[in-house]
Amino acid sequence: MNQSEPTRPSLTKQRCSSTKRLAKWTLAWVVSLAIATFGGLLLWTESPAITISFIVVNFVVGIGMLLANKHHLHSLDELQQKIQLNAMALCLGVGLIVGISYSTLHSTGIINHEAEISHLVIIMSFTYMFGIFLGNRKYQ
Numbered sequence: 001m002n003q004s005e006p007t008r009p010s011l012t013k014q015r016c017s018s019t020k021r022l023a024k025w026t027l028a029w030v031v032s033l034a035i036a037t038f039g040g041l042l043l044w045t046e047s048p049a050i051t052i053s054f055i056v057v058n059f060v061v062g063i064g065m066l067l068a069n070k071h072h073l074h075s076l077d078e079l080q081q082k083i084q085l086n087a088m089a090l091c092l093g094v095g096l097i098v099g100i101s102y103s104t105l106h107s108t109g110i111i112n113h114e115a116e117i118s119h120l121v122i123i124m125s126f127t128y129m130f131g132i133f134l135g136n137r138k139y140q
Helices: 012-043 048-075 078-107 117-138
Strands: none
Touching: 012 048, 078 117
16 A cells, blocks of 8 residues: 655646735735825825835835745746746847837937836836747747
């Protein structure tokens, strides 16, 4: 008769758990960013100290989100880690090139509107999603 090993959570359960943890940290970061950004405009108009406090909270929650992302990446198998790494490298490269070019266009007066960081975040987000899509498609 074989002795059974103590039951361990399956890889799928670990991945699901780390994905949920990452989603919760990401949601907390987005909510804290929204409060830090819009709270001073809508809720407390004359108190920069409260705004600074929420920016600090957002920063700390952002660190928690980064750690949750690291934990999530470690829970993935080697192929998914490779796909994530390639997508992140693409996102970083595109973000750097587009960001510097965009800023240079503004600083040289070629474009008149402000070069907003939100535009860069949107481009990087779409690039990352595209990289994940391509990686999954490549290794299907």
